[in-house]
Amino acid sequence: MVTARRGDLFDPACPTRRLLDRVGGKWVAMIVKVLAEAAPQELGFAELRRRVPGISHKMLSQTLQSLTADGLAARRVEDCVPPRVFYRLTPLGLSLDAPLAALRDWAERHMPDIDDFARERAAP
Amino acid sequence: MVTARRGDLFDPACPTRRLLDRVGGKWVAMIVKVLAEAAPQELGFAELRRRVPGISHKMLSQTLQSLTADGLAARRVEDCVPPRVFYRLTPLGLSLDAPLAALRDWAERHMPDIDDFARERAAP
DNA sequence: CAGGATCCATTGTGATACTG
DNA sequence: CAGTATCACAATGGATCCTG
Numbered sequence: 454m455v456t457a458r459r460g461d462l463f464d465p466a467c468p469t470r471r472l473l474d475r476v477g478g479k480w481v482a483m484i485v486k487v488l489a490e491a492a493p494q495e496l497g498f499a500e501l502r503r504r505v506p507g508i509s510h511k512m513l514s515q516t517l518q519s520l521t522a523d524g525l526a527a528r529r530v531e532d533c534v535p536p537r538v539f540y541r542l543t544p545l546g547l548s549l550d551a552p553l554a555a556l557r558d559w560a561e562r563h564m565p566d567i568d569d570f571a572r573e574r575a576a577p
Numbered sequence: 578m579v580t581a582r583r584g585d586l587f588d589p590a591c592p593t594r595r596l597l598d599r600v601g602g603k604w605v606a607m608i609v610k611v612l613a614e615a616a617p618q619e620l621g622f623a624e625l626r627r628r629v630p631g632i633s634h635k636m637l638s639q640t641l642q643s644l645t646a647d648g649l650a651a652r653r654v655e656d657c658v659p660p661r662v663f664y665r666l667t668p669l670g671l672s673l674d675a676p677l678a679a680l681r682d683w684a685e686r687h688m689p690d691i692d693d694f695a696r697e698r699a700a701p
Numbered sequence: 702c703a704g705g706a707t708c709c710a711t712t713g714t715g716a717t718a719c720t721g
Numbered sequence: 722c723a724g725t726a727t728c729a730c731a732a733t734g735g736a737t738c739c740t741g
Binding site for chain 2: 467468469470471472473476477478479482483486522523524525545548549551552553555556557558559560561563564566567570571574
Binding site for chain 3: 497498499510511513514515518530534535536537538
């Protein structure tokens with residue numbers, strides 16, 4: 454992730470760099486996708502966990518927290534005995550899903566090309 | 578960066594995850610942008626270094642190497658006394674610039690919103 | 702149940718120096 | 722000039738335990 458240390462002196466805090474620092478993490482893109490697909494329905498923490506296979510309790514909590522802190526997701530606590538918490542994307546978060554979808558689309562289309570290239574250059 | 582350890586068992590090697598592992602690095606996006614803007618002109622190593630302020634010799638070399646290994650960039654060595662090396666995006670690399678441009682566009686439009694949100698929630 | 706704290710392994714990044 | 726090896730440091734991500 455990293456923000457900037459010494460070189461963005463010229464372009465202090467390039468917006469794209471800052472965005473990638475937020476969405477380049479291991480889980481952000483998938484969580485945004487899942488929440489976007491569920492929208493306008495909100496999803497409970499446990500439900501999210503089920504829809505993001507392999508994510509740890511900690512990383513889900515942590516990622517949702519950063520999304521919430523950035524105003525990309527909204528958090529709602531249901532005040533019952535085993536407390537339940539629900540998340541949904543904000544309009545801002547939903548708007549981010551568009552460019553992410555473009556990336557997903559490219560990935561599905563062209564990652565095979567990258568793999569092919571790697572295989573060819575490995576072949577003697 | 579990381580590729581997958583234990584959870585992508587269900588979605589082994591999600592293409593989007595793998596793509597982000599490649600372009601989420603600190604310099605990839607900017608280098609692709611610079612090369613895309615220069616295309617179809619190729620750029621020398623030193624010229625690239627000038628156009629990516631703050632990047633270290635090592636990181637530029639390393640990043641270009643991974644782009645080349647993925648078939649996103651092409652490398653040409655000019656065989657003169659002080660050897661010069663030129664880089665350009667391949668068609669595949671150029672095609673990747675489109676979704677990245679979408680991300681850049683979103684970043685320029687909406688990162689201020691994220692900043693505003695952070696400022697508001699900081700205000701008592 | 703959700704979330705926070707702690708500890709640890711791994712990786713990414715950077716400075717530097719050396720090679721062709 | 723471009724590339725690479727080495728070393729050091731910061732940042733991620735994951736496992737586990739503890740709390741309201």
